[in-house]
Amino acid sequence: MNTTLNExxxxxxxxxxxxxNPETRLQSARFGIEVGQVIKCIAKLGTxxxxxxxxxxxxxxxxxxxxxVKEV
Amino acid sequence: MSLLSCGGCKGCSxxxxxxxxxxxxxxxxxxxxxxxxxxxxxxxxxYYVEVSNYPGTxxxxxxxxxxxxxxxxxxxxxxxxNHNDEEIIAKNIVLNSDIIVNVVxxxxxxxxxxxxxxxxxxxxxxIVVLNQYDEAISNGIKINSEILEKHLGVKVITAIATKxxxxxxxKDLLTNNSQITSGIVSDYLKNFIADENLEKVKRxxxxxELESDFDKKEVIYSSRRKKINKIIENILSTKENDxxxxxxxxxLLLNPVAGVITxxxxxxxxxxxxGVMVAGNIVDFLENKILxxxxxxxxxxxxxxxxxxxxxxxxxxxxxxxxxxxxxxILGLLLPLVFSFNLFMxxxxxxxxxPRLAALTDRFLTKxxxxxxxxxxxxxxxxxxTMATITTRILGSQRERTIATAVLGLIIPCSAQLGLIxxxxxxxxxxxxxxxYLITIFTILTIxxxxxxxxxxxxxxHLFIDLPPMRLPLFKNVINKTLSKTKHFLIExxxxxxxxxxxISILQVSGSLIFIQKALAPLTVNLLHLPPETANVFxxxxxxxxxxxxGLAGMAGxxxxxAVLNHSQIIVSLVVITLFVPCIASVVIMFKERGWKEAxxxxxxxxxxxxxxxxxxxxxxxxxx
Numbered sequence: 001m002n003t004t005l006n007e008x009x010x011x012x013x014x015x016x017x018x019x020x021n022p023e024t025r026l027q028s029a030r031f032g033i034e035v036g037q038v039i040k041c042i043a044k045l046g047t048x049x050x051x052x053x054x055x056x057x058x059x060x061x062x063x064x065x066x067x068x069v070k071e072v
Numbered sequence: 073m074s075l076l077s078c079g080g081c082k083g084c085s086x087x088x089x090x091x092x093x094x095x096x097x098x099x100x101x102x103x104x105x106x107x108x109x110x111x112x113x114x115x116x117x118x119y120y121v122e123v124s125n126y127p128g129t130x131x132x133x134x135x136x137x138x139x140x141x142x143x144x145x146x147x148x149x150x151x152x153x154n155h156n157d158e159e160i161i162a163k164n165i166v167l168n169s170d171i172i173v174n175v176v177x178x179x180x181x182x183x184x185x186x187x188x189x190x191x192x193x194x195x196x197x198x199i200v201v202l203n204q205y206d207e208a209i210s211n212g213i214k215i216n217s218e219i220l221e222k223h224l225g226v227k228v229i230t231a232i233a234t235k236x237x238x239x240x241x242x243k244d245l246l247t248n249n250s251q252i253t254s255g256i257v258s259d260y261l262k263n264f265i266a267d268e269n270l271e272k273v274k275r276x277x278x279x280x281e282l283e284s285d286f287d288k289k290e291v292i293y294s295s296r297r298k299k300i301n302k303i304i305e306n307i308l309s310t311k312e313n314d315x316x317x318x319x320x321x322x323x324l325l326l327n328p329v330a331g332v333i334t335x336x337x338x339x340x341x342x343x344x345x346x347g348v349m350v351a352g353n354i355v356d357f358l359e360n361k362i363l364x365x366x367x368x369x370x371x372x373x374x375x376x377x378x379x380x381x382x383x384x385x386x387x388x389x390x391x392x393x394x395x396x397x398x399x400x401x402i403l404g405l406l407l408p409l410v411f412s413f414n415l416f417m418x419x420x421x422x423x424x425x426x427p428r429l430a431a432l433t434d435r436f437l438t439k440x441x442x443x444x445x446x447x448x449x450x451x452x453x454x455x456x457x458t459m460a461t462i463t464t465r466i467l468g469s470q471r472e473r474t475i476a477t478a479v480l481g482l483i484i485p486c487s488a489q490l491g492l493i494x495x496x497x498x499x500x501x502x503x504x505x506x507x508x509y510l511i512t513i514f515t516i517l518t519i520x521x522x523x524x525x526x527x528x529x530x531x532x533x534h535l536f537i538d539l540p541p542m543r544l545p546l547f548k549n550v551i552n553k554t555l556s557k558t559k560h561f562l563i564e565x566x567x568x569x570x571x572x573x574x575x576i577s578i579l580q581v582s583g584s585l586i587f588i589q590k591a592l593a594p595l596t597v598n599l600l601h602l603p604p605e606t607a608n609v610f611x612x613x614x615x616x617x618x619x620x621x622x623g624l625a626g627m628a629g630x631x632x633x634x635a636v637l638n639h640s641q642i643i644v645s646l647v648v649i650t651l652f653v654p655c656i657a658s659v660v661i662m663f664k665e666r667g668w669k670e671a672x673x674x675x676x677x678x679x680x681x682x683x684x685x686x687x688x689x690x691x692x693x694x695x696x697x
Contacts, residue, residue: 022286022290029293047434047535053180058431060443063534
């Protein structure tokens with residue numbers, strides 16, 4: 001079932017389904033994160049920290065609500 | 073600047089192919105943040121530039137002439153565009169370059185290749201330096217650089233810059249630059265550019281234009297990503313390494329409990345180093361044992377023998393003298409404080425701690441209309457508000473810059489002031505006084521942030537940052553960074569201090585200072601229930617808040633004098649002097665950064681908030697203490 005990034009629990013992995021905010025989508029592409037990839041939530045502080053391979057990205061709550069993911 | 077010989081490298085005398093009419097070639101070092109660009113610049117040139125582990129803190133672009141060309145370092149960017157200040161600076165340098173040395177990290181190749189492909193698409197002659205290879209290996213990553221070369225069509229050099237590995241190969245290539253090529257044009261661009269052999273300049277123009285069109289940009293970005301994924305699949309193999317110290321530490325700092333404990337420990341260490349050791353011992357030694365004992369009598373005698381008395385004498389060596397007070401402030405007080413604070417910050421910056429602190433504090437700062445990024449200027453503010461106000465440039469919107477500047481101007485005490493505050497609180501009743509002081513200041517911080525967040529139009533940006541791996545800072549880099557920042561600070565602050573001293577000296581000589589003191593007296597006595605002499609402290613505080621705090625120290629009997637303030641009066645006056653107007657230097661910077669309207673509002677606001685809070689606290693304490 002699809003959910004948003006901020007709903008993930010620490011340690012959960014998920015596949016990115018959609019970036020609702022186009023600016024975030026472009027910035028994510030630069031960071032190397034895009035639709036279809038699997039990321040892992042490694043910290044939840046209101047702010048979500050996700051990891052993909054060796055890369056960690058901190059995403060504010062407001063943005064993380066606009067990123068659709070699917071748990072895997 | 074000296075030319076650097078190639079040392080043991082071969083091929084230095086070989087003829088060059090890429091030429092610009094006898095002028096030195098422009099070679100730009102370009103790459104993502106934290107990939108080791110500045111370290112490579114340092115080893116290639118023998119000069120030292122700042123190495124930063126937090127995006128946005130480097131705005132300078134160091135340049136050095138070498139035997140192979142003019143090397144220019146650029147700020148770390150994720151792509152060429154107009155996304156932020158750093159990208160604009162980097163773009164301008166890139167557009168004027170003959171050769172690009174693109175530094176990528178073996179640890180984050182997937183991310184870094186985005187910029188690489190963008191540069192190749194723009195048609196620049198390029199070398200890719202695959203740096204931090206040791207870190208990749210310890211993380212179980214292996215990269216086949218030969219296949220990468222074939223995919224990109226440019227030379228790829230594997231390097232560990234911190235251990236000087238691969239540097240010779242880079243020098244050789246740059247010297248004998250006939251092997252430097254401009255790479256394979258990506259297929260996805262063929263839909264947009266008909267003629268494959270367009271001139272370089274033209275191509276850059278077309279691509280910049282394409283990328284300013286949102287829809288086309290999306291197509292290009294996503295095709296570029298797809299190409300990168302394909303490349304990565306072919307060249308990279310990972311073996312899951314369960315444990316690295318860096319990874320463990322990095323994740324630990326993201327744990328709310330461990331993160332808060334670490335933050336408290338870091339603040340305590342900062343307090344011990346800057347507040348106690350430097351503000352207390354070293355500044356005391358410099359001021360009392362050296363300046364007051366030797367320098368002051370020396371300079372006063374000289375001036376007195378030329379101009380025995382009068383206004384000019386007062387302005388030069390009087391109470392606020394240009395040659396006495398200004399000199400004492402800059403060399404005796406600020407230099408040691410700024411140096412030690414920068415040293416501390418350099419270690420924090422290079423370790424990769426600050427971005428994690430940003431993630432940790434993001435939630436709270438969001439409530440104040442800021443995001444985690446704002447922790448950088450706020451923390452810098454505890455060192456120096458002036459420096460911190462400039463750093464608010466890293467924030468994503470004008471709105472956030474306004475809020476952060478207001479918080480800095482109204483609330484955050486600077487390191488010199490903080491040292492004095494800590495000393496005075498010890499007199500005023502230790503822990504209880506600390507709690508009253510901290511709760512008051514924190515409450516005002518929350519109110520100011522929340523109110524500004526409510527009334528300012530627009531929306532603040534959200535945190536979206538890359539967390540670099542935790543690293544052990546390199547001693548050399550830390551020292552060089554500290555020196556360079558301290559130097560910058562002195563160059564910027566000195567003229568402002570001279571101006572400030574001149575201003576207050578003129579007030580004093582003309583007799584206006586006494587008049588202002590009298591005019592302020594009702595405010596202090598009636599509103600704050602403080603003795604009338606406290607007005608002097610606020611006049612001093614107008615120039616610098618720590619100057620005012622120093623005056624308070626005398627009134628509280630910190631230097632062994634007679635105390636004229638009781639405990640609750642000390643706390644009240646400390647709160648007032650903390651919330652009071654920022655020093656002249658930061659006010660000037662505030663006007664420069666935020667414009668006169670906003671800066672004057674902040675300045676007036678600090679009067680209002682200081683006296684209202686002080687009056688409120690004074691009445692509360694009269695009931696309870």
